[in-house]
Amino acid sequence: MIEIDGNRLNGRVEAFAVIGATQKGGVNRQALAEGDRRARQLLADLARARGFSVSQDPMANLFIRREGRDDSLAPLLIGSHLDSQPAGGRFDGALGTLSAFEVLESLEDAGIETERPVVVVAWTNEEGCRFAPGCMGSMAFSAGEIPSEWHRKLATDGAPFAGELTATIESLPGAQMVPLGFPVHAYLEVHIEQGPSLEANDIPIGVVGGIQGTRWLDVTVRGQTAHAGTTGLAYRRDPLRALTAGLANLYEAIMPADADARFTIGRISVEPGSVNAIPEEARCTVDIRHPDPDRLDELEKQVASAIEKEAGQQRCSVSIARSFDMPPCTFPPELQDTIERAAANAGFKSTRMLSGAFHDALFVNRVAPASMIFVPCRDGLSHNEAEFVEPRHAVAGCQVLARATVSLAGETRR
């Protein structure tokens, strides 16, 4: 029976948190920048010290391979990412990558030979904050090509994507270059929940059944700017009045009625933005999520109709554009069963759940069976320097990954 080394795992998380450490205890290790490169180098050094082979592909996805009994078989892939948000936490991504590496070391320590190779992956740019979109590495891996327009992208700090990608690859000169994409038997990823429900229900393991669909809308309401002091009600065409009324209705209507729906306004602004001027234009973003694609369509219509109704009353016009549309994804039930059995086998309570956020697993699931193992994070906080995972929960997630790995890669006693 495989047993992971919890102290080694939590110590590794501490060690990686030093790379790009922020004053408030988080990390700033944005994709393809200096900190990201140093984290890749450290992982590659640890891998070589254990005799694992290290390779990378043209997207700088980093692979660490432990051979199986039959190396012609498609490997089991396990991992996550090492990049972070600019004021990110030390667990988002790193915990999953280091849990996967801990599984590789534990297999080695226990002298377990697997039927298939097991490959640890650290995907490039999951976060998407320095270069959009997120999940670039897994997206290109599953597509088998890098979209040509990515090479013309610029970072938020002005650096060109193509140059940063090349420099990152060159910062690991010892890693063998492999082509983009290869056959994968299955993919598993440990990740923090980034939400409060596991902690609130005191359950250490979430078995992820899929990722809910997300649609982003850009809403613009246009009225007429006028002087706040001189313009009576009858003469006002106030787009912010229309927008706030529409949003107030939607906040009341959407989420209480449908527990699976998520409705969030993350940005709002007005033009010209003078304290004493009725706005000419009011804008906001809308983030709607749902596991059911038909309900996403219905919610989009509901948003449009509520805002258009209020805009009509204020003699304002509305335009709504989709800026992002990601259909829901369902992970194969067999893989969820495997994780559930592994959790029970390791003595941990588990629950099936959906992921509210994207992950690399969503893209890998397009070319191979994929699923995820969630662990609780304190107060549901993530993308935040205060992000925290209890050591016992980190150990639990890794232990379940280890059992599932042995089950999926096939154990053959030497």
Place this chain on the structure above:
Amino acid sequence: MIEIDGNRLNGRVEAFAVIGATQKGGVNRQALAEGDRRARQLLADLARARGFSVSQDPMANLFIRREGRDDSLAPLLIGSHLDSQPAGGRFDGALGTLSAFEVLESLEDAGIETERPVVVVAWTNEEGCRFAPGCMGSMAFSAGEIPSEWHRKLATDGAPFAGELTATIESLPGAQMVPLGFPVHAYLEVHIEQGPSLEANDIPIGVVGGIQGTRWLDVTVRGQTAHAGTTGLAYRRDPLRALTAGLANLYEAIMPADADARFTIGRISVEPGSVNAIPEEARCTVDIRHPDPDRLDELEKQVASAIEKEAGQQRCSVSIARSFDMPPCTFPPELQDTIERAAANAGFKSTRMLSGAFHDALFVNRVAPASMIFVPCRDGLSHNEAEFVEPRHAVAGCQVLARATVSLAGETRR
């Protein structure tokens, strides 16, 4: 009977609109910048050509004086300002200043001697857009001193106030320097309404009885940022949900119930401002206006209580700070009677009204009886390059100012 030259007046408005002209037909003549200096120079040149004396004070307020029979009497002061918004109209300020100068020329043309001197004034920085606050010139004039902290102010373009003021004064080397503040018999100012009511009621002359009180509030609602996808309704503490609900209630409650009230949200923003993050903080400005100071207090309480109620429901906290508080001002009834008689005498329909916006007259009224003559502007548009005053309305305002000037300064046939 004095008659102004309407063609000369409208031609002058055209001529001044060339200084700082924008492509869309407006002007950019911000206070103490190049365009403002050139407008002052042109007015001073016109004044000297007619033999009037030109002076300025340490705030660069510009004065053009036509002597009366008894020069020891306090002068009648008439005028407005020459500075504009960055994308301003050609009438706001310039029409009042050039109407006052037209009255001076018409007195000269008709050979009318007045008992008192008549002084035309162009106040410095009424708009307050390049340097805050607005009405700096009239404020300092009525206070008799320049607040010392103004000298440390920087323009929105980075230029230091003290340097720009000195350079503006030095750009009129021929003007006699006079101390700040002098006794004033009365002050009259022609101005565009900057609102739609005169045009809507087809009345050419507004007799301004006062300026409504204004209070500005900075509202901050604090909640907790969290991931839009992973955070269910029960775990949300969404400050924007609270703020939009509060504002939607206030828009419905305040203005329909009280026709004298004005309630405007000119700025709104959220932090961190990510499309997929529930905001940590939502902020807005509130501009409330009312002619009755007690109602201003009540409205402030109503705003606070509506937002606090909604914030409580979302487990958010609220802080509200006053950023500006200007009590209502009432102009002397006798001066309004004088304007009303002048309008009737010139054959124009007039109506008494309040000003929703500040003007220099508010500050002059602290040291001398003051009132204003409003003329209609198209669609109530102002602070806008499309601002437009029909020539016949410009003429009407100037004609009423001329009659009121003769009445207040006292006519003595030579």
